[in-house]
Amino acid sequence: MGTRRQRGGWKWLPASLGIALAGCASVPPTVPAKPAVEGDTSYRAAQKDDLQHYQLALGQVSTGAVPSHHPAPVYPDALLDQRLPPEEVEARLVVNEEGKVAEVRIADEERADAHTRLFDDAVRAAAMQWTFEPLRINQWASDANGNTHEVSSEARPFSLDYVFRFAWKDGKPVTDAGVSPRATP
Helix, strand or coil: CCCCCCCCCCCHHHHHHHHHHHHHCCCCCCCCCCCCCCCCCCCCCCCCCCCCCCCCCCCEEEECCCEEECCCCCCCHHHHHHCCCCEEEEEEEEECCCCEEEEEEECCHHHCCHHHHHHHHHHHHHHCCCEECCEEEEEEEECCCCCEEEEEEEEECEEEEEEEEEEEECCEEEEEEEECCCCEC
């Protein structure tokens, strides 16, 4: 007995393979997307009258006290669904001689309610990671020929006041931080 082969019997293979593969494809169900919950950070100057300043003598110059790493505070997860009105947190960052934040003092922290304390905690967690160029007080002098040269240089601690603002904009939480450009002892 011989086998009988039909001409063109393999023509149906590509078409049937395409139909079989199309049947295996699935479309993911449509689920409404959750709104993004990431915040942005920017800052504005915060001027306070109670700041004390280093008194520079003749020939002294101060440099540094500029933030080099300042991660943004994160809007507290526990408060995301509440869409609260804007919240501001005033904080004084105390920076050591190496330019690292050693302490964060938050105004009126002892009188804060439960949700305000979550904002305070977010500010403290972010601010403790901040680093600054160290504040340096340099003493300059000139010789008999009028040429100037540095006589000494000393790193000193300082503090800066910030105002952190937590709010909603375009359906997303945003965080703003304000910095005072004045260093204090």
